[in-house]
Amino acid sequence: MGEDYDELLDHALDQVPEFTAEKERFETPEVDIDVSGNQTALQNLKSIADELNRNPDHLMKYLLGELGTAGNREGARGVFQGRFGKESVQDRINRYVEEFVLCPECKKPDTKLVKEGRITLLKCEACGARSSVRKV
Incomplete structure (x- = not known):
């Protein structure tokens, strides 16, 4: 019976795909x-x-607060009062991703914002971690 087990184990290991280091899928x-x-x-x-x-x-609410200006959504775009460069807005988007999108535990973007009572949580669908986030 030991030989059958070894054969089955070898066969199972042959079926497992090789691990390849994958480039970060989220940008x-x-x-x-x-x-x-x-x-x-x-x-x-x-x-x-x-x-x-x-x-x-x-x-949009986050960007308005971070840029310290007034503005509104017009369909698919956001309009801000004042002149802001591309780098300035891109920096705010990057900060938003760090704070409200990426899981603090596994750093994956597979998260959802869920409200529990008066607290908003960032819930990771990949690792199951939950952490509170500030109100915008």
């Missing part, structure tokens, strides 16, 4: 900025929010 989306007059438009706000699996209103 922060790049912003598309249009500055005209004293307004800055984030043309791809909705597509960024969709890629991050977040509500565009939540992302």
Whole structure:
């Protein structure tokens, strides 16, 4: 019986795919900025929010607070009062990803924002970790 077990084990090991180091699959989306007059438009706000699996209103509210300005959503884009460079807005998006998208435990983007009572939690679908996040 020992020989059958060894054969089965060898066969099973042959079926397991080899581990290959995979390039990080998640990249922060790049912003598309249009500055005209004293307004800055984030043309791809909705597509960024969709890629991050977040509500565009939540992302817009965060950006308004971080940029310290007024603004509003106009369809798929966000409009901010004031002139902001691409690097400035991209930096805020990167910070948003760190705080509200990536799991603090496993660093994967497979997370959801869930509200439990008055507390908002970042729940990781990959590792199951849960951590509280600040209110926007």
